[in-house]
Amino acid sequence: MSTLTTIGNQEWCAFDELQIPAIKARIDSGAKTSSIQAVNIKRVLRNGTRWAEFEVNPVQDNRSLTVKCSAKIVDTRVIKSSTGQSQKRYVIETPVRIGPNTYTIELTLASRDQMEFRMLLGRQAMQDFIIDPNNSFYFGDLSSDDVLGYYKHLIRKESGLKLALLATNKELYSNKRILEAAQARGHDIRFYNIQYCYMHMDAAKPEVRYRGGSILEDIDAVIPRIRPSMTFYGCALLRQFEGVGTYCFNNANAISQSRDKLHSSQLFSSKGINTPITGFAKSPLDTKDLISMVGGAPLIIKLLESTQGKGVVSAETNIAAESVINAFKSLKANILVQEFIKEAQGKDIRCFVVNGRVVAAVQRQAASGDFRSNIHLGGVAVKVKITAEEKRLAVRAAKVFHLDVAGVDIIRSNKGPLVLEVNSSPGLEGIENATGKDLANAMIMAIEKKLNYIPTN
Numbered sequence: 001m002s003t004l005t006t007i008g009n010q011e012w013c014a015f016d017e018l019q020i021p022a023i024k025a026r027i028d029s030g031a032k033t034s035s036i037q038a039v040n041i042k043r044v045l046r047n048g049t050r051w052a053e054f055e056v057n058p059v060q061d062n063r064s065l066t067v068k069c070s071a072k073i074v075d076t077r078v079i080k081s082s083t084g085q086s087q088k089r090y091v092i093e094t095p096v097r098i099g100p101n102t103y104t105i106e107l108t109l110a111s112r113d114q115m116e117f118r119m120l121l122g123r124q125a126m127q128d129f130i131i132d133p134n135n136s137f138y139f140g141d142l143s144s145d146d147v148l149g150y151y152k153h154l155i156r157k158e159s160g161l162k163l164a165l166l167a168t169n170k171e172l173y174s175n176k177r178i179l180e181a182a183q184a185r186g187h188d189i190r191f192y193n194i195q196y197c198y199m200h201m202d203a204a205k206p207e208v209r210y211r212g213g214s215i216l217e218d219i220d221a222v223i224p225r226i227r228p229s230m231t232f233y234g235c236a237l238l239r240q241f242e243g244v245g246t247y248c249f250n251n252a253n254a255i256s257q258s259r260d261k262l263h264s265s266q267l268f269s270s271k272g273i274n275t276p277i278t279g280f281a282k283s284p285l286d287t288k289d290l291i292s293m294v295g296g297a298p299l300i301i302k303l304l305e306s307t308q309g310k311g312v313v314s315a316e317t318n319i320a321a322e323s324v325i326n327a328f329k330s331l332k333a334n335i336l337v338q339e340f341i342k343e344a345q346g347k348d349i350r351c352f353v354v355n356g357r358v359v360a361a362v363q364r365q366a367a368s369g370d371f372r373s374n375i376h377l378g379g380v381a382v383k384v385k386i387t388a389e390e391k392r393l394a395v396r397a398a399k400v401f402h403l404d405v406a407g408v409d410i411i412r413s414n415k416g417p418l419v420l421e422v423n424s425s426p427g428l429e430g431i432e433n434a435t436g437k438d439l440a441n442a443m444i445m446a447i448e449k450k451l452n453y454i455p456t457n
C-alpha cells in the first residue's frame with residue numbers, strides 16, 4: 001500500500017502548464033472542488049474545442065501582477081458560494097505540483113469572487129493526501145521576496161517615472177492598488193501622507209517637504225487621493241506642485257470645484273448637463289416655495305456636506321419635507337432640495353472615467369427599504385452595460401471640472417440619465433471587484449500617456 005503524503009492547511013502550489021510557479025493555496029476539505037481566482041475569463045473555440053482564456057493574479061493582495069493563462073474547458077458547473085449565491089464556473093484540468101509531488105486536478109475558475117486565498121484545494125483533490133489542519137507549509141514557506149522573484153519577468157524594469165501618491169492611508173484598497181499598479185509598470189512611486197507634508201512658500205524656490213527632505217523637485221506626477229475632510233490642505237499642497245509645473249492627476253481646482261455640491265450644480269446647469277431639479281438654500285423664509293420650486297413631494301433633502309449618503313433623506317409629503325427643512329434650518333446647515341427620482345428604484349450607476357473615457361461602470365442597488373445606493377450603506381454593485389447617452393453624459397460631467405479621473409454617478413430617470421455627482425477620488429474596490437477590470441493600471445497608463453512616457457522595455 002502506498003503511503004499518503006501529509007500536507008498542511010496552507011501550501012505553496014505550482015501550475016507548470018499555466019506558467020504559475022508559485023501560488024498559495026488554502027487546503028479546504030469543506031469545499032468539494034478546487035478553485036483558482038481568475039479574471040477576464042473568455043470562452044474561445046480552438047479547432048472546435050472549447051478553451052478558457054483567463055488571467056490569474058497569483059500573488060495575494062496584488063492585482064497588478066497578471067499571468068495570462070489558457071486551458072481546455074472540461075466542464076461547466078454551478079457552484080454555490082459560502083454566501084449562498086450560485087455561480088456558473090468553467091472547470092479545467094491541470095497538473096499541480098505540491099512539494100515533490102504532481103497531481104492532475106480539476107480546477108474551477110472563480111471569477112470576481114473576493115477569495116481570501118487565490119487558490120483553494122478542495123477535497124476532490126485530496127485523495128492523495130492526509131491534511132494536518134493545525135500546521136501549514138509542509139514543503140516550506142516562501143517569503144514575499146521569493147514570490148516576487150518567481151514573477152520578476154512580469155515586473156517592468158524600473159525605467160522612469162517618479163510618482164507621488166498623496167493620500168492619508170496607505171492601507172486603503174485603492175491606495176494599495178495604485179502603488180502596486182505603478183510598481184508593476186516599472187515606476188518609482190512613493191506614498192506621502194498629506195498630513196505630514198509641509199510647505200515652504202518661496203518665490204524663488206517653493207518646496208513641499210516631508211520628514212525633513214524636499215519632495216518637490218524630482219517628481220514627474222502626483223496622484224492625489226484626498227479625502228473630503230482634507231480637501232483644503234490637500235489642495236493647497238497640490239497647488240504647490242502645480243506651481244512648479246508638476247503634473248497632477250486631477251488638479252487642485254478640479255478637486256475643490258467638484259467637492260462643492262452647490263458650485264457643481266451651478267456648473268452643470270451652465271454647461272447643459274442634466275441633473276435632477278435642484279434647489280439650494282440656507283435659511284429660506286418661505287420653505288413652501290422652496291418645495292414647490294422642485295415640484296413638491298416626494299423629494300430628497302441633502303446636507304451640502306454629505307458624503308457616502310449619510311446626510312441624504314427623503315420626504316414623502318410636503319408636510320414632512322417642511323419639517324425636515326425647518327429642522328436643518330435650525331441647525332444653520334446648507335441644504336439642497338431635489339426632486340425624488342422614484343423610478344430609479346434605489347439604483348444608480350457609477351461610471352469610472354479616465355482621460356475622457358468611461359473605462360468601467362457598475363450599477364449600485366440600495367439595500368432593501370433604502371433609496372440610497374451607497375456601498376457604505378449596504379448597497380451592492382454589479383457590472384452594467386450603459387448606453388451611449390449615459391457614456392457621453394459621464395464624460396461631459398468629468399470634463400466640466402477638467403478631472404482626469406472621476407467617478408460620475410448617474411441616475412436613470414423617465415427624462416433620461418441625470419448626473420447626481422462627480423467624485424474626484426473614486427474608490428476602486430467595489431468597481432474592480434464587480435467588473436474584474438484593472439482600473440489602477442488604467443490610471444497609471446493615463447499618466448504615462450499624458451507625460452508622453454514610452455516604456456523602454
Ligand code: ADP
Nearest residue numbers: 276300306307308309310339340341348372373
Ligand atoms: P452622497 O454624496 O452623500 O453619496 P448622493 O447625492 O450621492 O449623496 O446620494 C446618495 C444616494 O441617494 C445616491 O447614490 C442615490 O442612490 C440616492 N439619491 C440621491 N439623490 C437622489 C434623487 N434625487 N432621487 C432618487 N435617489 C437619489
